[in-house]
Amino acid sequence: MPPFDVPEGDPFGPHNLPYGVFSLNDPPSPPSPGTHPEHTTERAAERTSERANSRTPERATERATERTVGVRLGDHVLDAGAAALALGSPYAGLLARPTLNPLLAAGRTAWSDVRRALTAWVTVPAHRETLAPHLHPLSEVTLHLPFEVADYVDFYASENHARNVGQIFRPDAADSLTPNWKHLPIGYHGRSGTVVVSGTEVVRPSGQRKPPTDAVPVFGPSVRLDIEAEVGFVVGAPSPMGTPVPLSAFRDHVFGLCLLNDWSARDIQAWEYVPLGPFLGKSFATSVSAWITPLDALTDAQVAPPSRTHPLLPYLDDSEDEPGGYDLRISVAINGHIVSEPPFSTMYWTAAQQLAQMTVNGASLRTGDLYGSGTVSGQPDSERGSLLELTWNGRDTLTLPDGERTFLEDGDEVTMTAWAPGPDGTRVGLGEVTGRITPAP
Amino acid sequence: MPPFDVPEGDPFGPHNLPYGVFSLNDPPSPPSPGTHPEHTTERAAERTSERANSRTPERATERATERTVGVRLGDHVLDAGAAALALGSPYAGLLARPTLNPLLAAGRTAWSDVRRALTAWVTVPAHRETLAPHLHPLSEVTLHLPFEVADYVDFYASENHARNVGQIFRPDAADSLTPNWKHLPIGYHGRSGTVVVSGTEVVRPSGQRKPPTDAVPVFGPSVRLDIEAEVGFVVGAPSPMGTPVPLSAFRDHVFGLCLLNDWSARDIQAWEYVPLGPFLGKSFATSVSAWITPLDALTDAQVAPPSRTHPLLPYLDDSEDEPGGYDLRISVAINGHIVSEPPFSTMYWTAAQQLAQMTVNGASLRTGDLYGSGTVSGQPDSERGSLLELTWNGRDTLTLPDGERTFLEDGDEVTMTAWAPGPDGTRVGLGEVTGRITPAP
Numbered sequence: 001m002p003p004f005d006v007p008e009g010d011p012f013g014p015h016n017l018p019y020g021v022f023s024l025n026d027p028p029s030p031p032s033p034g035t036h037p038e039h040t041t042e043r044a045a046e047r048t049s050e051r052a053n054s055r056t057p058e059r060a061t062e063r064a065t066e067r068t069v070g071v072r073l074g075d076h077v078l079d080a081g082a083a084a085l086a087l088g089s090p091y092a093g094l095l096a097r098p099t100l101n102p103l104l105a106a107g108r109t110a111w112s113d114v115r116r117a118l119t120a121w122v123t124v125p126a127h128r129e130t131l132a133p134h135l136h137p138l139s140e141v142t143l144h145l146p147f148e149v150a151d152y153v154d155f156y157a158s159e160n161h162a163r164n165v166g167q168i169f170r171p172d173a174a175d176s177l178t179p180n181w182k183h184l185p186i187g188y189h190g191r192s193g194t195v196v197v198s199g200t201e202v203v204r205p206s207g208q209r210k211p212p213t214d215a216v217p218v219f220g221p222s223v224r225l226d227i228e229a230e231v232g233f234v235v236g237a238p239s240p241m242g243t244p245v246p247l248s249a250f251r252d253h254v255f256g257l258c259l260l261n262d263w264s265a266r267d268i269q270a271w272e273y274v275p276l277g278p279f280l281g282k283s284f285a286t287s288v289s290a291w292i293t294p295l296d297a298l299t300d301a302q303v304a305p306p307s308r309t310h311p312l313l314p315y316l317d318d319s320e321d322e323p324g325g326y327d328l329r330i331s332v333a334i335n336g337h338i339v340s341e342p343p344f345s346t347m348y349w350t351a352a353q354q355l356a357q358m359t360v361n362g363a364s365l366r367t368g369d370l371y372g373s374g375t376v377s378g379q380p381d382s383e384r385g386s387l388l389e390l391t392w393n394g395r396d397t398l399t400l401p402d403g404e405r406t407f408l409e410d411g412d413e414v415t416m417t418a419w420a421p422g423p424d425g426t427r428v429g430l431g432e433v434t435g436r437i438t439p440a441p
Numbered sequence: 442m443p444p445f446d447v448p449e450g451d452p453f454g455p456h457n458l459p460y461g462v463f464s465l466n467d468p469p470s471p472p473s474p475g476t477h478p479e480h481t482t483e484r485a486a487e488r489t490s491e492r493a494n495s496r497t498p499e500r501a502t503e504r505a506t507e508r509t510v511g512v513r514l515g516d517h518v519l520d521a522g523a524a525a526l527a528l529g530s531p532y533a534g535l536l537a538r539p540t541l542n543p544l545l546a547a548g549r550t551a552w553s554d555v556r557r558a559l560t561a562w563v564t565v566p567a568h569r570e571t572l573a574p575h576l577h578p579l580s581e582v583t584l585h586l587p588f589e590v591a592d593y594v595d596f597y598a599s600e601n602h603a604r605n606v607g608q609i610f611r612p613d614a615a616d617s618l619t620p621n622w623k624h625l626p627i628g629y630h631g632r633s634g635t636v637v638v639s640g641t642e643v644v645r646p647s648g649q650r651k652p653p654t655d656a657v658p659v660f661g662p663s664v665r666l667d668i669e670a671e672v673g674f675v676v677g678a679p680s681p682m683g684t685p686v687p688l689s690a691f692r693d694h695v696f697g698l699c700l701l702n703d704w705s706a707r708d709i710q711a712w713e714y715v716p717l718g719p720f721l722g723k724s725f726a727t728s729v730s731a732w733i734t735p736l737d738a739l740t741d742a743q744v745a746p747p748s749r750t751h752p753l754l755p756y757l758d759d760s761e762d763e764p765g766g767y768d769l770r771i772s773v774a775i776n777g778h779i780v781s782e783p784p785f786s787t788m789y790w791t792a793a794q795q796l797a798q799m800t801v802n803g804a805s806l807r808t809g810d811l812y813g814s815g816t817v818s819g820q821p822d823s824e825r826g827s828l829l830e831l832t833w834n835g836r837d838t839l840t841l842p843d844g845e846r847t848f849l850e851d852g853d854e855v856t857m858t859a860w861a862p863g864p865d866g867t868r869v870g871l872g873e874v875t876g877r878i879t880p881a882p
Contacts, residue, residue: 208754276718277629279627361722
């Protein structure tokens with residue numbers, strides 16, 4: 001029997017161990033003989049201090065005194081901080097914290113060391129009795145935004161997606177890609193303050209839109225509310241201003257990845273985005289999965305990106321590097337009905353190239369920087385990562401069991417899941433990202 | 442004699458009192474009888490805790506144990522936290538801190554109360570002896586980034602600037618403004634992690650650019666490095682997701698303003714910005730003044746914005762509100778030579794309209810959010826706020842005492858200053874924002 005009762009083949013087995021931040025749904029029971037009250041006090045003090053200094057008091061005060069780092073194991077979460085304290089581990093200072101930021105900031109060597117320790121804790125039978133009180137069913141915890149987002153950048157790295165969008169919005173253009181597309185990964189900054197954890201309801205945004213038949217814009221709730229299936233990369237180790245991060249240093253800075261839904265109000269975006277890019281069409285909400293999968297869990301999923309059709313400048317040339325793509329199989333469901341299965345392996349630009357691009361001008365990195373891959377779309381219709389593409393901007397309809405869709409209706413719940421090849425034929429599950437649309441006020 | 446020897450007519454007199462964060466250049470001397478050592482210990486503990494939790498460890502560790510909130514008075518800075526402690530003020534908890542964030546988060550009533558208290562401290566002669574040890578010459582302190590920047594947004598609100606840019610880049614267009622320009626304040630998100638305090642050197646960014654004569658892009662240091670003279674608005678009180686902030690609530694959320702230089706690499710920007718907007722052309726550095734001027738110091742500078750040429754949707758219609766413009770007279774100097782005097786009163790969109798726009802889709806506000814007005818350009822050539830406009834994209838040259846310029850050269854130092862009308866014929870000075878260009882590595 002595997003330790004902690006994870007079934008064979010579970011995509012969240014001991015080969016995965018993604019990180020999150022959780023709190024118990026019920027008040028904690030009195031300390032049992034196996035716990036250390038003084039550590040509880042110490043952690044509570046840390047949390048109080050963290051809360052006082054937080055940039056986001058309204059978020060941090062909600063349940064803040066109960067939050068701590070957890071590691072997912074099957075359908076349970078291990079209280080990693082409590083486990084570290086119970087085992088006398090030196091990593092308690094990184095894990096008995098209300099956010100992943102201290103672990104993220106600790107750097108690549110620490111990431112590997114902590115992962116090695118966690119793997120031992122959940123696989124060595126001798127630890128089972130000590131750790132059992134710190135293993136909680138997922139049904140009994142609340143998952144929180146696992147790190148404080150510093151800057152949020154969104155890229156545009158799927159050639160299929162970019163060509164679809166180009167054909168939809170610029171049908172008369174000689175090339176569906178803009179002239180720069182094959183020379184650099186195009187990106188822009190988004191709003192980090194509205195990055196929310198999976199499960200957070202998304203209020204339908206209102207704003208200006210200008211229907212082609214109207215002379216002036218009208219105001220109201222978006223009527224073309226969309227999704228974008230993306231993968232988000234989480235920066236751990238910072239870099240100084242003025243110093244680009246080369247392709248080869250990607251793994252030194254990026255800790256892991258998550259699923260990301262870049263909610264998009266297409267009608268608001270279409271009216272506002274020339275000449276300075278998307279703004280309110282995106283900034284109302286961006287959802288991320290509650291679990292951050294460390295890159296160390298995904299070494300079996302590394303694949304070569306598509307072959308390049310244009311020569312690359314040296315700072316983006318990865319032809320001599322380890323494979324920069326990741327074979328992540330994404331599923332997108334609306335109200336439980338799968339509408340698309342975008343393959344991340346088709347992305348033209350890799351996460352390492354995006355990091356090199358983002359910093360080539362000397363921009364610094366901070367712990368907690370998050371960057372989205374851009375919408376993931378495969379070549380077939382069934383692999384398109386947005387409703388814009390799936391319905392060709394509303395020309396076609398999707399047929400769901402509960403009716404037809406062009407864009408999202410109030411009450412719709414969108415859920416993205418994914419898995420990647422793991423060691424020895426296993427699967428590495430990514431945490432889901434889900435969100436339900438509530439009506440505009 | 443005015444208290445603390447501020448000369449009559451000084452733009453940083455007791456009518457101004459902008460806030461900053463400073464540290465003493467020399468180690469502090471031993472406590473004198475007028476100080477309270479226990480408070481020093483308490484503050485040091487707070488700072489240590491703040492540092493441990495900071496999102497920006499590389500910034501926060503530099504001198505972090507010495508930083509505290511200061512208020513400028515003439516050519517001195519009052520250690521506001523030490524002053525509060527010495528006088529037994531209840532505001533010590535907001536002022537004896539290494540960042541303005543706690544004060545920003547405290548909200549409008551607290552802002553007014555603290556300002557009223559500070560005004561009394563620096564004007565009532567009885568306090569002079571108590572406060573004298575806490576007043577330091579500006580020459581003996583280092584000024585730091587005064588708050589932790591949450592999200593950074595940049596707008597595009599000067600009609601003169603937008604028309605100039607339109608004529609330069611789209612000479613064949615029927616209208617130099619895009620169709621949306623008069624209907625909403627156009628904005629986009631920038632990189633908050635590279636917002637730096639005045640005085641920070643700016644490394645010339647490298648990146649891709651595609652000269653029109655080349656078939657493919659080339660890589661290298663920017664050859665069209667530019668400035669943008671802007672005013673930055675600092676959000677204090679947060680707002681929840683899903684709830685727009687109306688025009689009337691502007692003063693409840695925005696604490697004050699600063700000068701802002703939105704450094705821009707025009708060649709990098711031109712190649713990258715279609716279709717998702719500026720990214721690396723801007724993200725290498727944004728400089729802000731070290732002093733944040735509270736809006737309460739600028740009530741005499743409020744002016745009506747230019748008359749609107751297009752009807753506005755209700756959420757942007759400020760025709761019944763108090764005047765939303767600010768009469769700020771900006772000067773831009775290169776190596777000490779004034780090259781432009783942009784008048785902020787000419788801005789078409791006000792800061793209140795920008796805040797309403799930024800949140801109309803339900804995007805939340807966080808303490809420390811910063812938004813730039815966009816380049817300030819008046820109608821005459823002498824009032825243009827960027828070299829792009831001053832030299833018409835390099836067609837013309839500026840003649841400085843040390844040679845001709847189209848764009849910035851290595852070693853150039855750009856300094857922006859400003860003042861506004863204050864009470865009784867006084868001037869309210871804004872803190873300068875300055876930065877020197879260093880060569881690309």
